[in-house]
Amino acid sequence: MRFGLFILGALVALGQQRSFVSCPIVRDTKTVPCFLAEYEGELYYLGIQQDITSAFHPPQLKHEVLVEGRIASDPGAPRVCGGIPLQPVSISVLKEVNLSCNTLLPAEPGIDAPAAPRGPGPSSLHRTEAANPRKTLTGRQEFTVLYAFNDDYLEFAANAVVTEAAAYAKQIGASNVKVSGYRATTLLSNGDRLVEKAGLAEKRAQNIATLLRGLGVSSTVVESKNEPEPGDGQTDPSRRRVTIVVAP
Amino acid sequence: MTGWVGLCYLYERQPQNIMRRLFFIAIVVLVFGIALTLSAQYQDRFKITWIEPGSGALLPEFDAFDSVEGTLGVLNASGPVNTEGHPFFTPLGTNGRACVNCHQPTYAMSVSTAGLLERWRTTDGKDPVFAAFDGSNCPGLPQEKESSHSLLLKRGLFRIPLPWPPKNADGSAKPVEFTIEVVRDPTGCNTSREFGLKSAEPTISVYRRPRPAANLKYVTSGGQPIVLKTGTLADVDPETGKPVSMNLMTDAREPSLKTQAVSAIMGHEQARVAPSDPQIQKIVEYESQVYVAQQAHIFGGPLAVAGGPPGLGVAALRDHRAGVLGDNDYDPVFGSFSSWKGNDYYRSSVARGADIFMFRQFWLRDAAHINSIGLGNPLKRTCATCHNAQMTGQDLSAGWVDVGTTNYPTWTEPATWADSSELPVFKITCARDADPHPYLGRVIYTTDPGRALISGRCVDVGSIVMQQLRGLAARAPYFANGSAKTLREVVDFYDRRFDMKLTDEEKEDLINFLGVL
Numbered sequence: 001m002r003f004g005l006f007i008l009g010a011l012v013a014l015g016q017q018r019s020f021v022s023c024p025i026v027r028d029t030k031t032v033p034c035f036l037a038e039y040e041g042e043l044y045y046l047g048i049q050q051d052i053t054s055a056f057h058p059p060q061l062k063h064e065v066l067v068e069g070r071i072a073s074d075p076g077a078p079r080v081c082g083g084i085p086l087q088p089v090s091i092s093v094l095k096e097v098n099l100s101c102n103t104l105l106p107a108e109p110g111i112d113a114p115a116a117p118r119g120p121g122p123s124s125l126h127r128t129e130a131a132n133p134r135k136t137l138t139g140r141q142e143f144t145v146l147y148a149f150n151d152d153y154l155e156f157a158a159n160a161v162v163t164e165a166a167a168y169a170k171q172i173g174a175s176n177v178k179v180s181g182y183r184a185t186t187l188l189s190n191g192d193r194l195v196e197k198a199g200l201a202e203k204r205a206q207n208i209a210t211l212l213r214g215l216g217v218s219s220t221v222v223e224s225k226n227e228p229e230p231g232d233g234q235t236d237p238s239r240r241r242v243t244i245v246v247a248p
Numbered sequence: 249m250t251g252w253v254g255l256c257y258l259y260e261r262q263p264q265n266i267m268r269r270l271f272f273i274a275i276v277v278l279v280f281g282i283a284l285t286l287s288a289q290y291q292d293r294f295k296i297t298w299i300e301p302g303s304g305a306l307l308p309e310f311d312a313f314d315s316v317e318g319t320l321g322v323l324n325a326s327g328p329v330n331t332e333g334h335p336f337f338t339p340l341g342t343n344g345r346a347c348v349n350c351h352q353p354t355y356a357m358s359v360s361t362a363g364l365l366e367r368w369r370t371t372d373g374k375d376p377v378f379a380a381f382d383g384s385n386c387p388g389l390p391q392e393k394e395s396s397h398s399l400l401l402k403r404g405l406f407r408i409p410l411p412w413p414p415k416n417a418d419g420s421a422k423p424v425e426f427t428i429e430v431v432r433d434p435t436g437c438n439t440s441r442e443f444g445l446k447s448a449e450p451t452i453s454v455y456r457r458p459r460p461a462a463n464l465k466y467v468t469s470g471g472q473p474i475v476l477k478t479g480t481l482a483d484v485d486p487e488t489g490k491p492v493s494m495n496l497m498t499d500a501r502e503p504s505l506k507t508q509a510v511s512a513i514m515g516h517e518q519a520r521v522a523p524s525d526p527q528i529q530k531i532v533e534y535e536s537q538v539y540v541a542q543q544a545h546i547f548g549g550p551l552a553v554a555g556g557p558p559g560l561g562v563a564a565l566r567d568h569r570a571g572v573l574g575d576n577d578y579d580p581v582f583g584s585f586s587s588w589k590g591n592d593y594y595r596s597s598v599a600r601g602a603d604i605f606m607f608r609q610f611w612l613r614d615a616a617h618i619n620s621i622g623l624g625n626p627l628k629r630t631c632a633t634c635h636n637a638q639m640t641g642q643d644l645s646a647g648w649v650d651v652g653t654t655n656y657p658t659w660t661e662p663a664t665w666a667d668s669s670e671l672p673v674f675k676i677t678c679a680r681d682a683d684p685h686p687y688l689g690r691v692i693y694t695t696d697p698g699r700a701l702i703s704g705r706c707v708d709v710g711s712i713v714m715q716q717l718r719g720l721a722a723r724a725p726y727f728a729n730g731s732a733k734t735l736r737e738v739v740d741f742y743d744r745r746f747d748m749k750l751t752d753e754e755k756e757d758l759i760n761f762l763g764v765l
Contacts, residue, residue: 026626033628049624052476058624062614062687097689104611104626120609120628123576154479155622163474197681207480214481215473 017234018044018086019068019188021094023101024059027081029113032120034081035059037067039189044069045083046091048113049120052156057148059091061102066092066149066194068186068237082111090237092149137168143244145208146237149186150196152204154211162208165244166215176247177217181205181224184239185231195228196240202226208242297354298367301339301346301376304332310562312543313354317721317763321543321552322353322462323562329534335527336534341517344376347509347531350406350458350516356540356719357462361404361730368394368401381518382407386437386453399435399670403730405455406516407437408498410701412445412452417486424704425682428452431693432673454696455671456498456728462540463718464505466640467495469571476645477617494646498728500713501702505532539565540719542764547594551764557602559583560764565639565718574638580606581632581641582765594760601761605631610748614687616650617711625687631742640716641765648699648711650685652745653727655710656693660731660741671695671729678706685709696729721763735759 020039024046027034032049035058046067047056059065069086077085118125143165145158154162169177181204183196202224209222229239297313299305307329311322331337336347351357359377367375378397380387383406389396399405414422430438430445437453438444445452471491475482482491483503494500502508509531513519523531539562544550552561559568559582574581585602588595611626612618618634619625627633634649635641643649652658661669676697678690685692685706692709700708712728726732732741739758743750750758 026624028628033624033626035624049628052622057622060619060625060686062625095683095686097684097687121577121607121630122580122632124578125576126578152479154474156476159474159476159479199681211474211481 016071017069017189018071019066019186019233019236020190021064021066021188021194023098023103024061024063024065025103025105026061027105027111028107029081029111030107031113032116032118034083034111034113036081036083037065039067043083045080045085046089048081048116050116051118051123054117055157056089057091057155060093061104062097062099063101064094064096064098066090066094066186068092081113090148092151095150140245140247141165141168143168143246145204145242145244147204147240147242149194149237149240150200152200152207154207162211162244163215165246166212166217169212169217169219169246170215172246172248174217174246174248175219176245177212177220178243178245178247179205179209179212179220179222180243180245181208181222182229182239182241182243183226184229184236184241186236187231187233189233193231198226204242208244212244297352298363298370299331299337299348299352299354301337301344301348303337304330305337306330307353311353313722315722316546317542318545318548319543320354320356320719320722321539321541321562322357323539323566324537325539325566326533326537334530334534335523336531339376339517340513340523340527341519343379343381343518345379345517347461347512347517349375349377351461353538353540354722356722357460357538358458358719358723359404360723361401361725361733364401364404368397373397379516379518382409382516385435385455386440386443388436388440388442399455399730403455403670404457404725405730406458407435408454408456409437409443409451409515410454410501412450412701414702414704422704425706426676426678426700426704426709428697429675429677430672431675432669434670435672438672438674452674452697452701453672454701455730456696457725457730459497459715460540460719460723461535462538463565463640463716464535464538465570466565466637467642467716468493468505470495470637470644472645477621477648478646482646494648495642495713498712499699499702500646500648505535509535540722541565542719542721545594545721545764548598548760548764555587557583557585557588559639568639570639571644572638573636573644575632575636577606579638581636581638585761597757597760598764600754601757601759604750604754604758605635605761608748608750608754610746612746615652616686616707618649618651620686620707635714635717640718642714642716647714648708649714650687650698650708650710651712652710653712653729653731653741654694654696654698655685655688658745659695660727660729661695669695676700676706676709682706698728717762717765720765735762738762 022037022039025036034048035046037044069089072085072087143161145161181201183201186194205222205224209220212220309324309327313320339346350359352359355363377383380391383400384391384396385399413424416422433439471493473491482494485492485504492503496502496508502511506528509528513523541562543561585599588599590596607630609628609630612629613626619627637644653660674694676692678684684690694710697709699711726738732738736759739755
């Protein structure tokens with residue numbers, strides 16, 4: 001009976017999206033800490049402490065977090081750090097301070113963090129210069145800068161996108177660089193909708209245009225769509241964005 | 249004396265054995281006697297070598313300044329410096345000051361409270377370093393009174409008057425995200441009708457330590473077009489148009505050594521006429537070639553010796569490449585100290601301190617511009633995570649961080665602002681549509697808003713640019729607000745702030761490590 005329920009639950013959960021707001025939970029381990037979040041009585045694994053260059057930027061105690069992630073498609077997948085892994089997962093730290101978000105669990109025997117490229121101390125990885133792995137770009141190109149919810153902070157990876165767009169625009173002597181800003185809606189798993197604040201689309205676009213000009217791109221056209229993009233509860237993080245279209 | 253404490257503590261950990269104890273006591277007495285003798289020699293040789301502006305002294309290529317801690321090395325990498333007529337050593341303004349007043353080689357190109365007190369007594373407070381404009385708590389105070397200079401004499405703090413709201417390069421007002429109120433004003437300057445926030449030219453006065461004008465190739469290296477911590481464009485050098493490190497000064501308000509020199513001459517020296525380009529060039533050339541570091545320690549002996557830790561001493565600073573990340577275990581921030589492990593009591597302690605600095609994990613929490621830039625809160629890391637630049641221990645990226653020294657409740661002042669803080673206290677209220685301070689929210693009490701006074705941003709309140717960690721023993725007190733009289737107080741602050749749970753031995757090791765840098 002219990003096994004049948006488990007199978008049923010696993011099938012229901014298969015490929016399911018989870019979008020929710022809650023306090024993050026930090027669990028210490030022998031190595032790096034794990035970041036988790038609880039929703040409707042279930043614990044979800046978000047990721048581990050990594051470096052600034054990582055795609056996963058952990059949440060923060062003292063802040064609620066908007067979690068948008070997909071439950072791993074393999075129903076037999078083991079829990080990680082005690083939580084159901086969400087992959088891919090988008091993390092947005094909500095700006096207002098919430099002192100009740102303050103759970104730091106001690107390390108426990110049997111709960112280990114996944115292997116980390118970098119441990120909790122100094123790095124052991126020798127930095128090597130990348131051998132220019134970028135593909136050669138030609139013609140009209142679109143670059144997309146993604147943001148956390150209600151945020152205009154340019155994360156490390158987004159920084160690289162802007163730098164690449166500027167380099168390309170300068171390389172081809174672009175006559176037209178169009179910067180378009182958007183704000184979006186998130187459809188939560190409980191049916192609620194979170195809408196990014198008004199004015200954010202323009203602020204995002206203006207910030208990127210300022211960066212491009214500072215990086216030597218003079219011919220920018222800036223536009224923004226203040227109407228929030230709709231949310232579908234599946235792909236919402238991809239609509240919190242600025243696009244940079246570079247045309248020869 | 250810190251090493252002496254460590255020595256005794258180390259022995260407490262040895263097996264109890266009467267013969268061994270007697271032997272140990274004999275050794276201790278012998279070592280202590282030698283130390284006292286050396287100390288007396290150092291004291292005899294120790295002269296406060298205060299360079300007066302216009303004195304025309306010739307500075308040698310290498311100079312050594314002794315103190316009770318040992319010897320500070322000062323290296324002029326370009327050779328001897330003739331100070332006669334040199335703009336760094338010549339008053340260019342109206343108050344008799346020159347750059348050297350606040351950047352004395354004796355004090356690691358900064359100035360210590362010990363030196364300032366001595367100078368007050370020697371000159372009866374007439375030295376231009378005590379100029380009313382910023383060498384006193386407020387220009388309106390009776391200047392002949394020692395109490396009017398208490399922040400400088402007790403904490404080594406100069407008044408830094410900053411316009412509010414901050415201004416762009418073209419003189420226009422920057423947009424700001426918060427209001428600022430003065431809630432405590434022990435110096436009287438922030439509420440002064442003449443000098444304060446409600447004066448004809450609204451001004452905020454904060455009080456800060458002068459930073460060492462040395463080892464500057466490290467401080468100015470590493471400029472990137474986009475600031476990692478803010479996702480915005482870095483300031484650029486107005487002369488070259490290239491992005492700058494934004495690690496100069498407490499609040500990164502000046503982009504280059506040249507602009508800093510002009511600003512200091514027009515401000516601290518109260519010049520009426522801007523310095524000439526050749527004068528600025530000469531100042532920058534001097535600053536760019538001078539290196540300071542602890543060269544010998546009374547318990548550690550000579551520090552820069554073959555086979556020893558490679559990062560110690562001024563020659564290492566001269567020769568090392570700038571802009572190198574040292575937050576790793578194969579080429580650490582200040583080089584390897586492994587050759588000192590098991591060497592002797594003091595050197596072993598230093599080596600352990602280096603390991604603590606590099607490897608001792610603790611929970612870094614609630615530090616704006618560390619935890620808030622995508623690393624997570626809390627972050628299980630080490631001192632070297634933030635103090636990551638090789639040879640200086642600054643941050644390789646633009647280094648302003650709110651580690652908590654100026655903001656309530658973690659600030660270095662008495663527990664509540666109603667008590668007897670010597671510093672002004674400001675209340676910051678962030679606008680509703682602005683991002684709040686990531687860990688303190690929208691209402692913040694602070695003794696120094698730091699970078700926020702330049703950027704106008706709430707997230708920057710209390711953020712202070714990290715300082716280099718060289719020549720520390722020669723230039724107490726520490727922190728930008730001069731609140732830590734000793735390195736012990738620095739270590740105690742971090743232990744308390746991040747709940748590091750350092751043992752007494754670990755604290756001693758860290759202090760000994762910092763003392764040889």
